[in-house]
Amino acid sequence: MSRFSNSMLTLAAMTALAGCNVGPKYTRPQTPAAPAYRGADNAEVTSDAKDSLGDQQWSAVFKEPELQELIKTALANNLDLKIAATRVLEQVQQVRVTRSAQFPQITVGGTGVGAELPDSLGNTFGSNPISEGDFSLSATWTPDFWGLYRKQTEAARDQLLSQEWAQKAVRMSLVQQVATTYFQLRELDEQLDITKQTIEVRKQSLDLTQRLERGGSSPLSDVRQAEQLLYTATSELPQIEQQIQQQENAMRLLLGQTPGTVVHTDQNALAPPPQNLPVGLPSQLLERRPDIQEAEAQLKAANANVGVAKAAFFPQLSISASGGVGGDDWGNIFDPAGRTIYGLGSLTQPIFEGGKIKGQYELSKRQKDEMVLSYQKTILGAFRDVSNALIAVNKQRVAREQQELLVTSAQDATRLARIRYQGGSTSYLEVLTTDSNLYAAQLNLAAAQQSEALTLVQLYSSLGGGWQ
Template identity: 50%
Template sequence: MKRILAIMVKLAVVAMIVGCKVGPNYTRPTVDVPQTYRGALAPDIATAPATTTSSLSDEQWSAIFQDAALQHLIQEALTNNLDLRIAAQRVLEAQAQVGIAHSQQLPSISGGGSFSALQIPTSLAGTNSNGTPANSFFDGGGFSASAAWNLDFWGMYRRQTESARAELLASEWGQRATRTTLVQNVAQAYFDLRSLDAQLEITQSTIKARQDSLKLTQSLERHGASSMADVRQAEELLHAAQANLPALRNQIASEENTISILLGHNPGEIDRGLPIAEQPHPQEIPVGVPSQLLERRPDVQQAEAKLIAANARIGVARAQYFPQISLTSLGGSSSNQLQQLFAGANSYWYAAGSLSQPIFDGGRIRSNYHLSQAQEQEMVLEYRKTILNALKDVSNSLVGYKETRERREEQFAQVTSAADAVRLARLRYAGGNTSYLEVLTTDTDLYNAQLLLAQAQQQEAASLVQLYAALGGGWQ
């Protein structure tokens, strides 16, 4: 048996020396990446020069989202979120697939043994020479071991392992992409919730102010200083604000449920932190250079890993054209006497080698080879498409962050002016210098402007989240 194994080892060494891996070796496709992002040169967007390599995505998510309540929610989601746990299981599955693929490069060895004995009635067996009953016989026994090895002369199994390892890498990058998306979704949902909270507070404050205005109008009407039409208009204002309360409370509950599911919990209430108007924003927004997206974005890395796997499968398909070489051996010992089982004269062995070459298979090998080539080209296009989408995401996020910030600033100025207009209109109405229509108009304008400001603050915060994720942050 040792001789057989020695022969197999020598043949394997020869195969590894003269063997090869057919199929193309992977090289990263050439991609036309611009020097700068569209929108990145605006001085109020990126305070760092556009040619520097520093990027907002280099920061940990806890440095970007500084609200303590939001940080706690993100950390809890990273611990309990079911999508992220599913992605982790996929990584374990891919690791097992690598082990399965790699095992095909190694020999398989199995062993076994047998034993048989017979007992017959004493009346039939007779007696031994010493007069004892001869009713028990050892019929035979033995042990054996066998080995088989398909030599990877053309690198088919090595290419399969290469493909499996690339798929493992893709699943790991997929897990990181899921992590990035989770951080983004939790942060956006939280900012949506805080904006709705602000709109609810604005509505409740407006209802209180309009209730006071209605009491004033009713008092003036009772003393003949106002008309019933003014009272009805004041009531109209009050009911309009009160009608918004159910919709806002419904949206708040829905947003809380969304965050709860992201946390891996049953629907329930969510802890709050800073108001939407007080959410901190980084003083500088460096974006780096576009070529860094190839390394920073997990979806781009995942697409490239899938391309590597597809490239390796071309080699697997190519190897099917060539002869397959396999070695088999069998050895052991057998005897009908237990004490002679390990005697050298009772041992046996067998060794064989085989070579098989496909001659006719109806075009299956050729079609499979063309299929692998087509799939590899598909992955090349998917890789380039992913990069283009990444560039688009960053450009859209840069423009979005700039425009939403400008909108929030203008909306804040509008609220300031509208609040002063309401103050002056109420003074004029209380002094009898104008009709209640002016109060109605200015009060409606202020309420709408305040709601729009809360929404603009949410959009500004959400655009920062989108920019951070677009640049590849959140998975580190």
């Protein structure tokens, strides 16, 4: 067995020589980054470099107890998040499989035969009973002179990093979806309350017009107009209830649960978000946003694959060695006199494959170029997202304030119209018009409050917050 040991030592010595690593070294592409984010009205938003909303935990951003409980449940049970985690575990094993090509493959085996023949055949085959056996140990190795297997392992590890960032992106998106769905539910709750209150007021108005019509003070047309107002509101009621139940089902899916109800009663859920939220520096976004990190990991994998394709141009050496012992009797199987040792080496150099190797190399470079562009596009998209979110924070606040003024004015106009109608100074058409305007303004105010609340979600998500 000493010759076999020497062969293995030779293989180990050659490992030290396999240090060449072809292919380009990764460098991060140059990407444009503004010194500050664009806010509303082309104003640039500046902030302390060490302070950003995106660095905060989601529980510090969304402080409603109901919403916090929903997010916790979703992070524990959501199936998309579990799928993303499973993909990470899959890629861990893929790295392990890919890396195994760098090492010698060693196998051990043995055979044994034993038979007792009839006396009539005993002399034909020599000894009786017959017993033979052997034991062997073999190794095969392809030295990684040009870094082919190391580059493959590097690409697999970069893909693992990409999957890890993809999992974080799913987590961030899940927090965003739960918060968005919750605020949408609270808006629908507001619309439901407004509609119910409007129905009660319009019932009273219908009763009044019916009494006036019976007394001869108002025409029947006023009754019909009052009925129109009432039925407009009552027809909206089941549609809002339908949307609430369907949104609850959507929330339950995010929670990893079967359809059912969820709690959404917090009266302060649609309160305006804080003003002058810290955003940090644009350069920080490259390290915080999961989609940017995922895109860069994919770019690194593509860069490593260029090295894999380049290594195919060079010769590949394969070495195999085997040693074993055997005998014709159980007692002498391990007798050194029955040892067998051999080694084999092969060297292959591609000469002509119809342009396949060069085509693969050029393909890998073009794929890397595509990943560079995709990485740069992802960064620009991230800057756009933050800017859009900042613009929305400012503009939605103004829109909500103006909508509140509109509701106040519509309420007073409706009040005055009813007084004038009861005093006989105007027709019911004025009541119908002002009441319809008020109802629409109140619904629009609820929508404006929801849109403003969602700007916090959008800004937090665009800054890369939620996965920490």
